[in-house]
Amino acid sequence: MPPRRRSSPPAARRTAALVPGVALLALTALTACSEQSVVALDTTSGSSSASAPAAEASTSASASASGSASGSGSGSAAAVDRPQLVLEVGGLGVVAGSSVRHLPFGTSRASVSTALTTTLGELKVTRLEECGQGARTQLDRQGFSVLLQGTRFVGWTDAGGPDRHLTTVDGIGVGSTLGQVRAQYPGVQVLTGTLGPEFTSTGLSGLVTATTAAAKVTTIYAGETCFFR
Numbered sequence: 001m002p003p004r005r006r007s008s009p010p011a012a013r014r015t016a017a018l019v020p021g022v023a024l025l026a027l028t029a030l031t032a033c034s035e036q037s038v039v040a041l042d043t044t045s046g047s048s049s050a051s052a053p054a055a056e057a058s059t060s061a062s063a064s065a066s067g068s069a070s071g072s073g074s075g076s077a078a079a080v081d082r083p084q085l086v087l088e089v090g091g092l093g094v095v096a097g098s099s100v101r102h103l104p105f106g107t108s109r110a111s112v113s114t115a116l117t118t119t120l121g122e123l124k125v126t127r128l129e130e131c132g133q134g135a136r137t138q139l140d141r142q143g144f145s146v147l148l149q150g151t152r153f154v155g156w157t158d159a160g161g162p163d164r165h166l167t168t169v170d171g172i173g174v175g176s177t178l179g180q181v182r183a184q185y186p187g188v189q190v191l192t193g194t195l196g197p198e199f200t201s202t203g204l205s206g207l208v209t210a211t212t213a214a215a216k217v218t219t220i221y222a223g224e225t226c227f228f229r
Contacts, residue, residue: 155223
């Protein structure tokens with residue numbers, strides 16, 4: 001709070017008394033200054049009140065522009081806004097914005113099914129009675145599948161699919177080279193069996209076109225699989 005003004009000293013009062021015209025002029029100037037301050041205050045208040053509608057109008061215009069842009073490229077906007085599935089050594093991840101929801105092996109069927117439907121679309125359910133480790137339920141969508149033991153998530157396999165490219169957070173997926181896999185997962189071993197060349201590492205495995213560094217990954221998987229070898 002500003003300090004209160006002190007009364008004019010006696011000398012000033014005497015001067016004003018001796019020169020009434022000067023005092024009147026000073027009083028007029030003081031009144032004018034006071035009026036200008038009030039006007040300035042009112043103007044500022046008015047500007048603040050006016051700026052709110054202006055800001056709202058600007059926001060509305062921006063929203064309208066955004067709506068038009070998203071209307072012109074609704075497919076792209078939907079693709080960007082849609083949660084993305086990420087392959088993980090110990091399960092799966094769902095990326096939404098800047099957050100990641102992890103679905104480790106052992107997660108319930110309901111949670112995994114919801115995540116896959118949200119990220120990939122409608123799922124096909126198949127009962128696999130002849131898996132070497134026992135009967136399993138498979139949920140799949142265009143080349144990507146998960147295995148369920150009862151109601152628990154135990155493995156995933158990706159053989160690639162149209163209009164999508166699933167990878168680990170390191171960028172490894174179908175189409176990666178064996179050299180890229182080795183760079184991200186040291187200790188990778190490559191064996192050739194009944195399924196062809198196959199790489200294995202700690203938690204992550206896959207089928208490749210050859211055993212050279214330039215060989216391409218054709219199928220990638222983690223956890224349980226139901227392959228006939």
